[in-house]
Amino acid sequence: MSDTPPTAAPSFDELADAIRQRRSVYGQISGLRMERFAPGEAWSCLPYRPVFVGDSETGVLHGGVVTAMLDESCGMAVQLALDGSSAIATLDLRIDYQKPATPGLDIKAHAVCFRVTRSIAFVRATAYQEEESAPVATATACFMIGANRTNMLTDRPAFGGALPPLEAPDDPTGPFATSPFARCLGIRFAENETFVMPFSRQIIGNPVLPAIHGGMTGAFLETAAIVTVMRELGASAPPKPIGLTINYLRSGRALDSIASASIVKQGRRVVAFEARAWQDDAAKPIATAFGHFMLRQAAGQEQD
Template sequence: MSEISTYDGQPLPFDQLAKAIAERRSTYGRASGLRIDRAERGEAWSSLPYQSVFAGDTESGVIHGGVVTAMLDESCGMAVQLALDGSRAIATLDLRIDYQKPAKPGLDIKAHSICYHVTRSIAFVRSTAYQETEQDPVATAAACFMIGANRTNMLQDREAYEVPILDAPEDVSGPFAQSPFARCLGIRVAEDGVLHMPFSPKIIGNPVLPAIHGGITGAFLETTAVVGVARELGIALPPKPIGLTINYLRSGRALDSFANVSIVRQGQRIVAFQAQAWQEDASKPIATAFGHFKLRRAAGKD
């Protein structure tokens, strides 16, 4: 492997670069247990050990779609850093997730991410999440990242910090009683149906700034869409995500976040929605999302 300049202009062999990137993941990534299993130039193979807190529905045990979104976002970021020198801060510009099937409870999730093209300021990535074989995906992703998003050096500008624990406080009567991952993120319904996600160390992506993990913002938008669409349509069963495209407009700072959703188009089986998340000012969103849900039918009904 060739050598890359990272530390004060000194060359860093690729194997050392990969090791440094593996040790300097996001705060949420470390808390979730995400790890790099294999690294090549511009390619990352990662895995996420199963945790009960990842469940989106305790009855079925199916993993929350936001867990997959956050993993794919970070795995794509790893591939970008492995295509660069690892020191430059990157930020997700947009992320598209296509869900092929639900992730099975009790099994690890794996991802293979490839940074296939890099310009001076933008990196393009594609990724596949799977559990048993890459040919049988749980979800696929395509993303664009900004290179040099800020002046921090991701391999140097870091201090030791305590890794937070991902837990899901009990709430037997709340709207997320059956969703441990939503409770883990602290999501709750505020006034006028707006969803509220309080800031906490467990949702940090870049610990230097600090900034909220882009994948967690995506998980928040997806949760908002599921809850809002089900409420708007008056349906008992939550809709099933088909695809979600997230556009990141500005960094999510160390502040509480809010989100709402509107239905763009409704059919008999498919619903198109648009959601947005903001912090201090609803007219200045930090991210927007557009996607489609498949409506679920109760047993015995057409």
């Protein structure tokens, strides 16, 4: 029998500090920080940056930025409800966009893990700018507990060295000329009306595996859907996201991701869409999404 005493469990403050220091790669380089915490609750803040813009003509942030922030904030709340040793993974994430984020202002989030079972954690969250009672978006999510054998608080990351910056290369004639965040992710057109998001360190969620950040996969799917709707309807301006539900089916590995999107139903003002992403096998998607966009009305038409 070993005489080595068991390792003492960290105090809650030590757990919170470890979660604050050892998070996703994207979360760290995006500037997302946990400002307050309580058991099962996290308050976070994402400073405004021009690279987060989804439409440079309006200055409105890309919906994927909000999605990624809410996904990570929900993950913090889950870890604060546990002991920090279990790896977690997003199973599904539902985002309802209440209003566009005001350009130039930081975004804040409050996430609450309200129920934990042996295998699943249930979370709800609100993203806002000035008052939580005036949300930019709301979210509900389910996380798997013990998703893999990694321990993000103790295991060594797969990559060392300085973290890469978030940059949007200039491409004034490219298809994403007016979307800095899409350019930051390196999204490009591919064959058969598909899209590619190349793997890079900046989109890593779990740094130990490593695995792609669920929010980045969501941003990729949303971008594919926006461009597909604009292309098929001949729209000159991006549609406004209303709601998006993402189902995560497999871990996004350190590989390029491919996505396709299609219109499910088109109305005069609202379009329903679906999208899917995969890596080396189209028959094995890593995530699927379904959602609705509000079409921008032409000049002279009634606005909602």
